[in-house]
Amino acid sequence: MTARRVFAFGHSHLGPLIAAYEQQKRTSDLSYELTTYQFLRNDRPHIVKIDKTWQYNPEIERELTDIIVELRPDLVVMMLQGEQIILTGLTVPEKYYDCFFPGDQDTAANHAYEIIPFDLMLKATLLRYELIGNFIPRIRHCLPDASLACCPPPPAEDVRQILQTDTKHAEIAETIERFGLPPAPWRQRIWKLHTLALRTLYQSNRIRFLEPPYASFDPGGFLRPEFRSDLFHGNINYGKALLQQISGVLCEGLVEGASS
Numbered sequence: 573m574t575a576r577r578v579f580a581f582g583h584s585h586l587g588p589l590i591a592a593y594e595q596q597k598r599t600s601d602l603s604y605e606l607t608t609y610q611f612l613r614n615d616r617p618h619i620v621k622i623d624k625t626w627q628y629n630p631e632i633e634r635e636l637t638d639i640i641v642e643l644r645p646d647l648v649v650m651m652l653q654g655e656q657i658i659l660t661g662l663t664v665p666e667k668y669y670d671c672f673f674p675g676d677q678d679t680a681a682n683h684a685y686e687i688i689p690f691d692l693m694l695k696a697t698l699l700r701y702e703l704i705g706n707f708i709p710r711i712r713h714c715l716p717d718a719s720l721a722c723c724p725p726p727p728a729e730d731v732r733q734i735l736q737t738d739t740k741h742a743e744i745a746e747t748i749e750r751f752g753l754p755p756a757p758w759r760q761r762i763w764k765l766h767t768l769a770l771r772t773l774y775q776s777n778r779i780r781f782l783e784p785p786y787a788s789f790d791p792g793g794f795l796r797p798e799f800r801s802d803l804f805h806g807n808i809n810y811g812k813a814l815l816q817q818i819s820g821v822l823c824e825g826l827v828e829g830a831s832s
Contacts, residue, residue, distance in 0.1 A: 576604040576822050579643055581636060582651030583611055585724055585805060589651070592811030603819055607643060609636060611652075619703070628707050640714045647822060648719040650779070652704050655804045657766040658727050661759035662744060664751045668758060669693075673768065682758070697769040704770075708777045720780040720821060722814060723770065725806045727763050729756050729794040738802050760793045782821070785813030 580589060586608055593606045611618040611632055620629050640648065668685040671693045672678075681687055698705065728734055731753055735745040754762075771781040788799040788810055801807040806814075 575602070576646040577607070577643060578604045578647045578649060578818060578822070579607045579609070579640060579645035580649040580651065581609040581611070583653070584655075585651040585653075585722070586610055588801065588806045588808055588811030589649075589814050590811070591808045592815050595808065596812070596815065602815075604646070604822060607639070607645070609639060625706075626703060628703065633707070633710055636711055637714050640711075640716075645716060646718060647818065648715050649818060650719070650721040650774075651724075652707075652721070653701070653724050653770060656700065657724055657763055658804050659744075660766065661727055661754060661762040662731065662748065664754055668754075670758070670761060671765070673764065681761075685758075693765060694769055694772065697765055698773060700766075701769060701773055705773050708774070708779070712777055712779075715779070717778075718821075719778075720782050721770070721774045722782050722817075723767050723784050725800070725804075725810060726784055726789045726793055726795045727759050728797075728800055728803060729790075729792065730797075731803065734800075734803050741803055744803065756792075756794070764793070780821075782817060785810070785817055788813055 580586060589606075590608055593602075596602055611628070616629060616631065618629055618632060619626055621627075622630075668682070669688050670681040670685040671688050671690045672681050673690060731748070735741060735748070738745075774781045784795075785799075788796055788806065790796055795806070795810075799806055799810040799813070801810075
């Protein structure tokens with residue numbers, strides 16, 4: 573039986589998926605073959621300014637199209653969003669704000685904060701993802717019906733403890749030391765707002781949006797220590813959980829692009 577073909581592309585969040593796949597490929601049989609494409613390269617910028625508008629390098633669009641046409645994958649997996657979701661939650665705003673998400677109870681939002689209508693919050697957050705929002709329609713014609721986007725990992729709760737050993741983000745540690753760290757519940761709700769915006773963006777392009785692996789987050793919605801690599805990324809355990817999610821999607825058969 574021919575192995576199913578999965579093609580994944582995106583930014584640094586691909587790392588755990590690639591590491592987990594390479595490990596499992598050496599130690600066990602996999603039901604699919606994974607091919608990956610990373611936007612970040614040392615020999616060219618992945619974002620360029622054309623006609624006063626920032627966009628993904630056109631070379632990336634051409635290369636992606638060629639790979640997908642040649643590979644004819646059974647499933648395409650996208651991991652485009654970067655670190656801005658977590659960074660937003662780590663930045664102390666001039667004035668704390670909140671909103672009521674669809675289905676929220678009256679006590680869900682913090683009434684001590686400025687309450688902003690959800691529709692306005694969602695619209696403003698979507699603007700932060702114009703880069704992705706403008707890119708997806710340009711490649712949608714070559715994507716199979718079975719295409720999905722992975723949600724970025726949830727935020728970590730114990731940020732200060734992580735930054736004690738995470739020397740890669742010394743500037744963030746200095747900023748937090750100077751201005752403070754926003755409350756954990758607020759950071760979690762900001763992450764939720766951004767993920768709802770991403771879900772809206774992808775589903776409007778008939779692409780399924782996949783939530784983080786259930787085992788990777790605690791009851792409060794924060795990334796468990798055993799699944800994280802640093803302040804922003806999951807580790808190989810997170811990658812293994814993603815592989816299981818992908819296997820589950822393949823077992824479902826044809827993926828409905830607009831399903832949740």
